[in-house]
Amino acid sequence: MFEYTEKIREIVKRLLQDRVVDGVIGFRKGTVPMMNHPFFMKHIEQVPQLYWDSWCGVNLANYLPKRQDKVAVVAKGCDSRSIVVLIAENQITRDQLYIIGIPCKGMLDRRKIYDTVRTRGRDITDVMERDGLIVVTGKDFSLGLDRNQYLQENCAICLHRNPVIYDELVGEMVPEQEIDRYEDIRAIESMSSEKRWEYFSKLTEPCIRCYACRNACPFCYCPQCFVDESKPQWVGKTIDPTDTLTFHLLRAFHLAGRCTDCGSCERACPVGIRVRMFTKKLEKDVKELYGYEAGVQLGERPPLDTYRPEDPQDFIK
């Protein structure tokens, strides 16, 4: 991973020197282990702070809507697809961007690491990566963990690890996975209505309506979100189970045909709700009904912004 960091710094330095961009959006090392944060920079002196490892899960496309300047942005596969969607939605133009593409090997899930380590009652002070191993260090222990067991759920089933658009790559393209993305969705589809209702009621029960999932998403850029509307108030603002579920249904529906399954919503959720169980269903339907995958093709119209006269309509009387 260190090669990526080096390469990012090298590219950014050059871009700033040649004044190709006004600013750069990348990552810098977090103050706690496994939490790198987005880094906005303009000056060459800041270049050494740029950083990359497997804890850069935040989708940086989230900082692009309605920008006026020209920026370089570090983008993994999912981030690059999000950029494609944002361009289609006129939130930014391609000329405003210099995309530093990251061929991605999957981001890691800090919660899984904590689960493994904390059950043994130990705090983590440092986490490093070496040859497919994650080395977790604490006060009086050091533990080697198999990287593949600790991928974020969305990364384990990601089909587009390589950026779909970029100006420059930081390394060789990585092999893409061939995998069934919808196993869990099909399992739910095969349940009875009662069981499904039960499943989703339980899933959303711990939600505290903090909207971190919404804020982390690059596509939740509406100046006024439906959750803030008050006259009429379509969605109740309380944590009553009906209100909470309504919020989740509408949030997910607003992402139909747009969500790139970057997983930012899930990693942002303070109570660990698997909100992708909603968005992924819509993603599956959009693919099956309209043969569309979000952000894979620059210039393609979003599926709910277009139609074909022969679209399926068996459900209409």
Add this chain to the structure above:
Amino acid sequence: MAQWEPKIIALLCNWCSYGAADLAGVSRLKQPPNIRIIRVPCSGRVNPKFILASLRKGADGVWVSGCHPGDCHYIEGNYYARRKFALLKDFLEYVGIEPERVHFSWISSAEATKFAKVAEEVVDAVRKVGPARYLVKREVEVE
């Protein structure tokens, strides 16, 4: 308690299905009294929020009806609506709302008999699954 009767919200396009409802009435066609009609300018105007709001407020069923493909007063509103509804219907079923509660149809302003027939079908389907159970916002008693 009197026998339960389903309450159904019908969102009807002004240019076709609403006209069909009108014509069905004028023609004295027999129709179930369970439908509460809300007139909308186009099926494309129907926001998923309206459907969720109906269910949240206790409607036992929701029915959206617009112009046949190709006949939209605004040329293509119903084509966009069709995609939106296809996804929404499946999505609501996915989280547990029974398929019998949410209905869509294309009915032109001349199809009064179709209107009466579909109205029967919708009411029968909703009757079969009984009073709304899911997504109804229950009022909380405050002492």
